[in-house]
Amino acid sequence: MSHKRQLHLGLFLFSTGYHPAGWRLPEAVTDGAFDPQFLYRVAAKLEEAKFDFFFLGDRLATSVDEQYTFPSQMVRMEPFTMLSYLAAITKKIGLIVTVNTTYAEPYHVARMTASLDHLSGGRLAWNVVTGADTRAALNFSREKHWDNAKRYDYADEFVGVVKELWDTWEDDVFLRNKETGEYVDKSKVHTINHVGDQFSIAGPLNVARPPQGQIPLLSAGTSERSQELGAQFSTAIFTGEIVLEEAKKFYAGIKGKLSKYGRQPEELFIMPGLVPLVGRTEEEARAKYVELSQLLVTDFNVTSLSNRLGLDLTGYPLDGPLPDLSLSGLPIDKVKSLVGLAQRASGHEDITVRELFYYFAATARGHLLVVGDPEQVADQIEEWFVEEAADGFNICPPYMYDGLDLFVDLVVPVLQRRGLFRTEYEGSTFREHFGLSRPNNRFTNNATALQGAVH
Ligand SMILES: Cc1cc2nc3c(=O)[nH]c(=O)nc-3n(C[C@H](O)[C@H](O)[C@H](O)COP(=O)(O)O)c2cc1C
Structure with missing residues (x-):
């Protein structure tokens, strides 16, 4: 396997495209959300391009108000179910499921993720979220969404328990000895007897150890607690950064936390959306x-645009020039960078208030929108990669299918030609795509743990 730093690419799926109006283009697909053929078509394209992963986000509440801003998040299928299908119709691509720990049980999640890792031949990763949507509480018999501290206390213990449960069956536990009738070696099956602040769980799991041993974790929160969780456990952190200098700071900040957890900078990949x-x-x-x-x-x-720029735009004619940027309450470099993104996308400096509005409406959910020909888009990707603002990108096509196809057909070959991105899959598991080894089982040859063996 090559040791040169390589770019990683995944798809962040929005069936109607990431741009709020993406589905309204005459050529756009509008009904992909519940169509297995849509998933099939997209997955085939991603494997053709040798993408690292296919990522499904998830929320546990909805509202019809989202139809003008985010129709594919308003109504969609459940991710484990979708990924079971995707596991069957793909061969190499990594599959990322999102599970919100705030409304889940560790034993269920350990079973479902381990099962899906088996079904996919070791291609699963789990995006650990604690819930961006406070309305979920009302769908789970709770009065309120927990605060950040409670959510992450719960998530930290949750993740620790799931990781232990995955190890409860050692890799060589199965004897399947037809002569003696022994199906397993009982000394290689372990209880965990976890008793903590949030959970008490005996174990063992009733699913064999996942093919990857430990299923890679990802995280995507912005809070300090989420960053700590990511630094401790995650293989990749998803983020929404749009200004290069800030993205570099975020990147360096997270990588700087790793030594505290005995980890190396190259064991964690920072992946902003694009x-x-x-x-x-x-x-x-x-x-x-x-x-x-x-x-x-x-x-x-x-x-909201005024708040974002620290500059009150009320009363300025939509088709007139921008106000003096030095009136902003934010540092002038920051405002110039933000406005610069809209200027770059529009292709000229003298943008109007309306053009500024359009850019930030298109990126309201926080990911960087880049407009250009294949070389220009590849240049931006390369810049962020080389400058250590990103180890790869979570690609969010603005509309389907062409928004994805044009990227795969025209930009990926440029990245490959520049030696930044693979031309073939070198491995078959999620871990292998990221160059990560398979961890040992914590219970194997561990005298203390063996005392917990089931008899
Ligand atoms: C790229 C990206 C994808 C995310 N996907 C989800 C998601 O699918 N579901 C969700 O509840 N939160 C999602 N989030 C939000 C967070 O992961 C996190 O749970 C939320 O922001 C609350 O945690 P925090 O207070 O630490 O930010 C995503 C964030 C980013 C940057």
């Missing part, structure tokens, strides 16, 4: 960007 709006030419990409912008359903309320 929304590539690719054209065969720059003009084609910009024309598509304008077309998408004009399809937004919006009343041009500038309140």
Whole structure:
């Protein structure tokens, strides 16, 4: 396996595209959310491109108000179910399931993830979230979503227990001896007898150790507690960074926490989201960007944009110039960087308030939108990679299918030509795609643990 630092690419699935108006383009697919053929088509394209993973997010509440901003998050299928199907129709690509620990039980999650790792031949990873959506409480017989501290106290213990449960059957436990009738070696099956602040769980799990031994974890929270959880346990951290300098700080900050947990910087991958709006030419990409912008359903309320820029835009004509940026309450470099993103996407400096609004409406959920021809998009990816702002990207196509196809057909070959991205899969498991070894079982040859063996 090559040791040169390589870019990692995954798909963050939005069946109607990441751009709020993506599905309204004449050529866009609108009904992928419940269509197995859609998943099949997308997965085949990703494996053709040798993507590292197919990532499914999840929330536990919804509202019809999201139809103008995020229809594919408003209504969609359950991720374990989708991934069982994807495991059967794909061969190499990693599969990421999102599980919200706040509303789950460790024993259930250990079983489901271990089962899916078996079904996929070791291609599963688990995105650990504690819940971005406070409304979930109302769907789980609770009055309130827990606060950050409670959610992460619960998540920390949750993750620790699941990891132990995965190890409760040693790799060589199965004898299946037809002569003696012994199916397993009982000294290699372990209880955990966990008693903590949140859970009391005896074990063992009733699923064999997952093919990867330990299923890789990912995390995506922004809070300090989430970053600690990520530094301790995660193989990758998903983030939403749009300004290069801030992304570099985030990257260095997380990598700096790893030594505390006895880990090396190359054991954790930082993966911001990227929304590539690719054209065969720059003009084609910009024309598509304008077309998408004009399809937004919006009343041009500038309140949240004003807050984001520290600059009150109320009262400025939509088709007039931007106000003086030095009026912002934020550091001028930061405001210039943010406005610069909209200028770059629009292809000119003298953008109007409306053009500024369009850019931030398209990226309201926090990921970087890049508009350009294949070389320009590859340049931005390479810049972030080389500057150590990212180890790879969670690709969020702005619309389907072309938003994905243009990236795969035109940008991936540029990245491959530049030696940044693989041309073939070198391994078959999620761990292997990220160059990670398979961990030993904590109970194997461990005298203390053997005392917990089931008799
Ligand atoms: C790229 C990305 C993807 C995320 N996906 C989900 C998701 O699918 N479900 C969810 O509840 N939260 C998701 N989140 C949010 C968080 O993981 C986290 O649980 C939430 O922000 C609350 O934790 P915090 O207070 O630490 O931020 C995502 C965040 C990012 C950056």
